[in-house]
Amino acid sequence: MSVRAKTALYGLLCLMAVPFVFPTWWMVTSSVKPVSEILSWPPSPVPTTFSLDGYREVFEIQPFAQQYFNSAYIALVVTVGTMAVSALAGYAFARIRFPGANPLFLFVLTGLLIPSEVTIVPLFQMFNTWGMIDTHWPLILVPILGAPSVLATFIMRQFFLALPDELEEAGRLDGLGRFAIFWRIALPLARPALGAVAIFTFLHSWNLYLEPIVFLTTPANFTLPQALTQFVDAYGGPMWDVQLSAASMTAIPVLIVFVIAQRQFIEGLAHTGLKG
Known part of the structure; x- marks a missing residue:
């Protein structure tokens, strides 16, 4: 050219x-x-x-630093938990032959077809029974065991399907068991797929809005998407400078992470393919 x-x-x-x-x-x-x-x-x-008055007022109106920490640690725990669950489940569906594996996997995939709005009421009743309302447990358990983990499991399964059988056979000749083969051979090779799972899981958890407004009521427990809606004046009107300051502090770190990791994200999705 x-x-x-x-x-x-x-x-x-x-x-x-x-x-x-x-x-x-x-x-x-x-x-x-x-x-x-x-x-x-x-x-x-x-x-x-x-x-910089808007940035100063962000921390005066609400416990924004605590809310920022809430979003950060929840997203981190959800990301690590989803990576662990999806890697184990994806490897099991891809490499372990057991009766009903394919029908069971199709049943798991139906979790992607159910909107979160449909399940929010029974989830609220369940967590209310367990005494977990106004805690961060619903925001951690639902994504790890819900639809985001299903999509992550699909990505990991597609990646593990593409691994050559000779790698496992070599591991068995060296005396490795099933979990050792997964931990020492398959998982290190799955870093591109794990990177893709980590990025979209972190972004999903960071931007989660419906579940926080349903499960959380105390401002100190709020996450950032919920906190952004609270910057209003005495008449309920938007405080534009404060809202934009809070939104900038919320969005810029995520944009930086995505720009830095976008190559690995695309590579991970490309490696998964649609085989199997």
Whole structure:
């Protein structure tokens, strides 16, 4: 490809990226503007008056640091738990032959067809019976044992199906048992798939909204998506500078993680394929 063609292609790609990049740019730059400038028309791409009052008020109105920690540790626990469950289940469905394996796997996949809104009421009743309302246990157990883990199990199964049988045979000749083969041979090779599972699981848990507003009532227990809805004035109107400051602090770390790990994410999905 000639230099002129490459320049035209990159220019076209940059132009097409504007509708996706501009909202994030406007959110971040508006978070350091006064409210009068945020609502001005036409919108200014860069702030003319720089102010950090919104960031200061975020931590004064709510226990935002605690809420940030809540989202971070819940997402981390859910990610690790989902990786463990999906890796074990995916390996079992892919490499262990047992009666009814395929029908059972199809039954597990039906979990992807059930919207979370359908199960939220029975889940609330169940966790209420267990005394877990207004705790973080529902936000940890439901994703690990629910639909996100089902999708992760599917990805891991597809990856393990593609592993050559000779690897397991070599492990058996070395005297390895089933779990040792999984732990020492299959799991290290599954790092691309595990990376993909980790990224989409972390993002799903970080952005979870329905379950927190159903299960949590104490502001100190809120996660970030729920906390973002609480930045309103005495009349219920939005506090634009504070909301945008909180949204920027919520979104930017996730964007950084995704940009850094997107190559591994795509590689992991490509490795899973649709074999089997």
